[in-house]
Amino acid sequence: MEQVSEIIKLCLRARYSFAIWITGLVALLLKPSFLQLDRLSADYGKYVGAISFFAFVIWVIEIGLLLFEKVMAWKVAKDDDRKLGEFLNTLTRSERKVLARALHNNVQTITSLRGNADDALSLIAKGLIQQAGEERTEYVTPFIISSKVWGLIKKRKAEFPNPSEERKAIS
Numbered sequence: 001m002e003q004v005s006e007i008i009k010l011c012l013r014a015r016y017s018f019a020i021w022i023t024g025l026v027a028l029l030l031k032p033s034f035l036q037l038d039r040l041s042a043d044y045g046k047y048v049g050a051i052s053f054f055a056f057v058i059w060v061i062e063i064g065l066l067l068f069e070k071v072m073a074w075k076v077a078k079d080d081d082r083k084l085g086e087f088l089n090t091l092t093r094s095e096r097k098v099l100a101r102a103l104h105n106n107v108q109t110i111t112s113l114r115g116n117a118d119d120a121l122s123l124i125a126k127g128l129i130q131q132a133g134e135e136r137t138e139y140v141t142p143f144i145i146s147s148k149v150w151g152l153i154k155k156r157k158a159e160f161p162n163p164s165e166e167r168k169a170i171s
Contacts, residue, residue, distance in 0.1 A: 017059040024052025084152055087126065088159075094119045099128070099145065099153055100160035108150050111140045 091099070098119045102110045109132055110120070120143055123129045128149045132142040145153075153160055 017055040017062060020055035021052050021059055024048050024055065081148065081152065084148060085156075087128075088149075088152065088156070092119075092122070095123055096160055097163045098123065099149075101163050102145055103153050103157060103160050104162040104164070108145050108147075110143050110145065 098110060102108065110129065120129065120141070124131070124143070127146075129143040129145050132144045
């Protein structure tokens with residue numbers, strides 16, 4: 001009985017149900033003479049046809065479920081990106097400067113110094129950066145900007161002006 005349940009589980013997978021469907025079609029429609037399926041087709045053709053149809057239905061359902069899962073994952077990722085974009089709009093000026101400095105230096109790793117520790121902690125709390133490994137000193141802690149955030153701030157580079165150019169303009 002356990003072997004039958006394992007066979008049924010295999011048949012319910014998309015690739016196996018597709019293979020069963022194609023094999024049934026070949027056996028019923030093409031009747032290759034070298035396989036000598038004439039007697040098998042005559043005796044069990046109605047069962048092979050029913051099994052083939054059932055395998056086709058299972059295959060279509062499995063493919064539909066796989067596609068639905070992919071579409072839903074894509075939709076969730078798009079929603080996350082949209083929420084992240086809205087979240088970036090709420091950053092303070094000093095938090096933007098921290099991200100802008102990394103963006104314009106083209107480095108995905110930033111260090112928290114005593115001067116920007118509060119901003120780094122704030123960005124961690126918002127989930128935009130995370131601590132890079134265990135190595136740190138009393139004065140410097142490295143942080144990594146997550147890949148999603150990095151990609152988004154690169155797309156929105158105009159919203160993150162270069163802090164060194166701002167200082168030049170003020171001077």
